[in-house]
Amino acid sequence: MAADTTETSPTNFVERLKTYVRTQKGSILAAEIVLSLIILICYAASRYGGYTAVAICEMAIAIVFFCIFMMDLDKQIKVVNWVWSDFIRAFTGALCYIITSLICVIRGAGDGALIAGGVFGLIAGILFAYDTYTIYLQIKSDRSQTAGPTDERV
Template sequence: MEDTESAGTAPPPGLSSLLPPREFLRSRKGQLLLAESVLSFIIFICYIASLAASFMMAPLLEFLLALFLFFAYASKLNEKFKGVHWPLADFLRCVTAAIIYFAISIAAVSKYSDGASKAAGVFGFAATIVFAIDFYITFNDLVTFLKQGGSDSPEGHKTE
């Protein structure tokens, strides 16, 4: 009987263990990654329903990458795998996503006349802004990080 009482007070170790912590969701990085994932998914759905279905691969890949980084940062995977330079990978992902979303949004809005393509283009412009904000913030953090540890020694970024 004591086992059920102690198990009742602790959260079940099921799907709730996959949820990100609240402090990460309240952080700027968590909110940006969540916004990027949601916008990429909405754009993906819009492109599937539109005549511009040839553009659906870019939002799908960006959705999966943003979702992976969301859970990687939330589960502190970036602290476990020091061999990957996470801020640089995130910066490159954001830069390429902003450029790709800007280009396909212009093409979707100007070339196609259906409503879903126009909606995907508008959401694509919004995603471009979100990704641009993310790569600006990541770039500033990356420069600060490199000035602190990168100039002292070649292994400066590993001794935090």
């Protein structure tokens, strides 16, 4: 007899991917990955290739978090506090992109690819900052829900 295959959660990878990208967090992470790839291409095409490290690191870390959240591994691996890890990832990503993008836009006279990478980097910095803000709101709401009365007198 065959096993029951009418479960509600998506079982194959493509269905999980489609379902997760439709969520707010999934669409933000997907946009961060795509923007990081565009920035990587722009920085690689410029005369100064040293800025590609920021785009590579941020894209790789965003892909890791995307896969962890998509496959619900954050609910299975309890050793890591995934919300705070994601907060730190998004916050450092916003800082790195904003700082390096400002440097690229200011320094990039005559190098169109560097200026384009800087502009896309500023957009990515804003997106990472928005992600940081949404994670902060999640942390704040989780704290208010778990906070109980502090009066121990009964």
